[in-house]
Amino acid sequence: MTLRPDQDAGAELAASSEAADPRERARALYRERARERELVVASLERQDARLSRARVACFVAFLILVVAGWQLSLPWLTLGIPVAAFVILLVIHERVLERRDAARRALAHYREGLDRCADRWAGKGATTTDHADPDHPYWADLDLFGEGSVFDLVCRARTRAGEEQLARWLTIHATQRVEPGQIRARQRSVRALIDAVDLREDLAVLGAAARVEVRPEVLIDWGRAPPLFSTKTRRWLPIAALVLPALAVAGVVAWAMGLGVWALLVVLGIEAWVYRSLGDTLARVAGPADRNSHELGVLAAVLARVERERFEDPRLVELRDALRTDDLGAGDAVAGLRRLAGWYEAQRNGLFAPIALVLMWGPNFALAIERWRRRHGPQIVAWIAALGEIEALSSLASHAFENPDDVFPEILDDAEADDPEQGQAILEGCDLGHPLLPRATCVRNDLRLCPPVRAHVISGSNMSGKSTFLRTVGTNVVLALAGAPVRASSLRLTPVRIGATLRVQDSLREGASRFWAELTRLRTVSELADAAPTLFLLDEIFHGTNSHDRRIGAEALLRSLLERGAIGLLTTHDLALAKAAEALAPAATNVHFQDDLRDGELHFDYRMREGVVRKSNALALMRSVGLDV
Incomplete structure (x- = not known):
């Protein structure tokens, strides 16, 4: 082997190792990145320990100032110093913990990759059998799903949409003959993603933050559903949702000024009638966004990450473009829905619930969610399909990257x-x-x-x-x-x-x-x-x-x-x-x-x-x- 002047013995060793085992390139990259993530995790864990001690110190200082203020008649405003410091440290600490957890997930991602390269992958991937049909003419025969299966080996998807798309590609040959051109186009897309290691890491880190359990079919049906508020309700409810809270606040002020509580009671009675007349419509309007704001946040982050990727393959470009609507990306749109859902969920807080009832919190944010659904709901199916296909293609590309001696047929x-x-x-x-x-x-x-x-x-x-x-x-x-x-x-x-x-x-x-x-x-x-x-x-x-x-x-x-x-x-x-x-x-x-x-x-x-x-x-x-x- 002849070396260029800029090569060294290490490069020669790496080249000879790769010649001996084509998977050495993937292993070397995974080992290097795993070491880097280990250093990041260790650094953030040290920061975590220091910040924890600093927060404890702030709390002790607060107690000391309380005692000193009582004994020495110190100004009570001095208590604000440790309190402010504690709040600042709390915010910083939360960000450090988020970065630490992300680094841990990245480290786990590369360790799993090393396990796959060493043929220690069984039971560590997607072991689900949810996509299995007992009457299917080959999935069980060929070990497609379950522990130690093809799906366990290949699937890297973090959303249900990605899993379902990959499962569909593996099982569709019982009911449909796929066109040759479609398969060749998919091969080109997989080849284009083979070296997209950063994208796969980001998708793994974002997706592993919380399993995205918003079922695609439920979200799609919710987005396609006809208006959930009747035409008559859509006329009077927005007005009532703004006027009644204002009147309730005025009633509280009047009561505090000694003008009587009757005005407030009348307003509260009307609000109670509004809640009763809406029945379970509010819950239907919130739909899959209700109680799932965190999962929606993860979905928004995954969508936004895909939108930022620069693709050259025509199919990948087409899929990325499907994640945009007008001048707003799917990630931003779903992030907006997540914020609305989070505000809607706030009414369940025990301390805030009475205030939320007076302010008609639920109806106001239900109306906002319904407006979001009317604008973006029909596009959810395209977003989910595009994300699922990109995740499925990325899974196949990861398998190709880790098995370079396997060939495309x-x-x-x-x-x-x-x-x-x-x-x-x-x-x-x-x-x-x-x-x-x-x-x-x-x-x-x-x-x-x-x-x-x-x-x-x-x-x-x-x-x-x-x-x-x-x-x-x-x-x-x-x-x-x-x-x-x-x-x-x-x-x-x-x-x-x-x-x-x-x-x-x-x-x-x-x-x-x-x-x-x-x-x-x-x-x-x-x-x-x-x-x-x-x-x-x-x-x-x-x-x-x-x-x-x-x-x-x-x-x-x-x-x-x-x-x-x-x-x-x-x-x-x-x-x-x-x-x-x-x-x-x-x-x-x-x-x-x-x-x-x-x-x-x-x-x-x-x-x-x-x-x-x-x-x-x-x-x-x-x-x-x-x-x-």
Whole structure:
């Protein structure tokens, strides 16, 4: 390696390390930033300790002055000195604590990134299963949601909108075939965000300040709702909300001057009638803003941060522009709603509540919130959609940044298929590996499904890797169609729908046996193939029936799927099913995984080979656990 004059040995070492492990660039950056954030946290913690001691000192000084003032007849105004100092220190301390907490969240963000680079990510990301549909034809089969899932690995979104958008990209292939141009555009946006490390840190720090629990669909429905005050109410309520508080204050003054309390009581009676006539309308007007002002503040900060980012990718520019309305950005608009919501919530303070009732606090701020909703409500859906898509793209970009040796697949147009009239799909991959497995133990295989060969019947012994290979293919295809990089050295494919039978379960509640549940799932896969080119991943189908029926049924199903342009994989323990591939040749071929018995122990290399497996390990496994066979 030849160094430039401005390079040193450290640069050479870094370059050689990166050559050895492409992820070293991400690790090095994360380590450097984590150290910087650690220093900031330590400094702010020291400031926190000093300010805490100073506040205690101010309080002690106040007590001393109270005693001294009583003993020595000091002017009571001297008490204002420690009180003023305490208030100033309180304000400064709150700001230091906010900065300290933000630095801690940034430190946690980079430590999580280092864990992902070291394959210690399981259970530390988005482990939710809220986006899972029990009837979905592949999410459970491919481990898309839950702890140790694809979503756990990839998702960095901090808002529900971002999570839901990413989940939609991962699961939509059961109901819809995404257009190639749309996927390629998404890939360009992801590439444009790969080096946006500062943006990802800011989104993580802002979003982690408080989980944004304002549900997008609730906020959108609230913004789209028709006027919640009737036309008649909108005429008289603004006048009453201004006049009655003024009259109430005048009544209080009259009462204090000894002119009687009757005027005040009359005004209070009218105000009580107003509150009663409004009923629960005030609560409906406040809607999702009520009791959620802090979450709205976080949402406003996230929106404002995205608005400040300079994008060059056309789609990202379009999404950022969608966050503006007239001359006001979405962040500023939501911040305004947050302030109104905060003032509205103030009426629940126990000490302020009586005054709020007299001043008609609730109706006044409900009217202000309604005016905000009439102006900005219809645009909420565009704001939420834009933010969700940017967060989802940022998640995929973070995954690409941390896994630079993963490749973006080549998305083919239908016209590039060998037989586009029949809508046949193509899937060709080299060195395909499962993205959820540690790289050190991940075994890779090649796959080529395109005319004339469009299906593999995979035979092999137990634990040899058949089902894992199906999940490897399915998971990489899901990531590819979402616009993400994949665990491979190359991958080219046409967009497909996906159906799988790796985790079909019986249902006691619905009274369905596993065989019946499997038949239902296979019908779903067949319907997918009717609608569009489909990738099928069928694992040990029909094993709940006899070998004769299984062979006939599997061959007929495979023939039907291939005739409709589908591609896919079918695994089996039953070597009789290998004849199905022979009957359907050249459209289907036999491949297998095998094992070796050495010194009484089974060894697997998880490599896919051509042809039918010639041996079984079932008896050896039975004996290995002590069964007398």
